[in-house]
Amino acid sequence: MFDICELHEPGTLEEAKAVLAANPDLKVIAGGTDVLIRLQHGSLAGSGLLSLKNLHGLEEIAMLGDGTISVGAMAPFTTIFRNGLIRERVPILCEAAVSMGGPQVRNVATIGGNICNGAVSADSASTLFALDALLKLETATDERIIPMGDFYAGPGKVNLRPGELLTAILIPREGYEGMGGHYIKYAMRKAMDIATLGVAAVCKVREDRFADLRIGLGVAAPVPIRCFEAEAYAKGKEVTLEVVQEIARLAVKPARARTSWRASKDYREHLIEVLAQRAVAEAVKRGGGCCAD
Structure with a gap:
């Protein structure tokens, strides 16, 4: 049994952003491969959780009209390294994805969670840095797109503003073509x-x-x-x-x-x-x- 005070499981992105706006201290959980371990170890005891597991669409990988490749923040690493578009256009990201953990972890761990952990050892981070990737961050009222380099604030720290969710990783055409x-x-x-x-x-x-x-x-x-x-x-x-x-x-x-x-x-x-x-x-x-x- 995990020591949490509340659990929110919104069904849409808009609902998730609204819940987080009203409760900015909630801990966001995606795949849970890091958050659940921290809960088990007691470092997040008493926290409230906002689960993103029901937000369908945030796992999608697609090429936008300008050639930018959009990787949904909820895309698991298994999905990334098996995706035909990533394999064809950005195979280095496949290498990073398949090097992360083992099969069981890759099946549930998400690229957004890997980035938002702020871990310097995140396998996706150095590759996305090299690809000049951008991060799409959204709140209930606004959104911003920032370079990867502006997101990391220190060991385990990222520049997420109150009420903000990472929704997509954007790889511009000039970053991979x-x-x-x-x-x-x-x-x-x-x-x-x-x-x-x-x-x-x-x-x-x-x-x-x-x-x-x-x-x-x-x-x-x-x-x-x-x-x-x-x-x-x-x-x-x-x-x-x-x-x-x-x-x-x-x-x-x-x-x-x-x-x-x-x-x-x-x-x-x-x-x-x-x-x-x-x-x-x-x-x-x-x-x-x-x-x-």
Whole structure:
């Protein structure tokens, strides 16, 4: 038995937004793979819950008229990595989705919940950072669309305003079109483990040069980050092994890795360089380029 004071199960998004507006202290529960564990451990004892499980439509994945791919916040990770549109247009997101937890967890854990947890180890976060994804946030009276980078406020903290719900993740056409991508999760075991480091790279290669490159890191700082200096260095450079190695070295600079029981600071920084090089090289290959020696 969970120690909760009330449970709301609205049947529509409008009803959910109205309930949250009237009760902004409610804890929103989507798949429940994090919230229920926290309840069991007592950290949310006495909380009121707003369940989104009955909000049909928030799990939909679709391409909008301008080419933006909209991923509903209630889409489970299994749905994401099996979705034909995601597999065809944004396969790196499939890689991130299938690396999350195990089959039972992926069947119920949602991408919106993964983001709203604010966990630096969230497998979807570094990939969405690299894709320049946007978040659609709605209240009973308003909505706003913000970049992923504006959402994370610190470890386990996100910039959700009172009464606000994340309803969709938007991946603009320029974030994925013509891009090769690769996500690498480094963990102690292959499944059912939290990432020691996550590296996502997407790139566009034209005439053997980097036309665009974006690198997202998870568990490299208090929040997921982008490697802007490495990305700027790459633009226009010939795709060579030496250039990719320098990109990887520059990817370490924005990191604020720390020592924990999972890995030391020095080891995490070593992983960033090694895995960034591998991720970029594979992204180049998948984008139709070749990393010359």
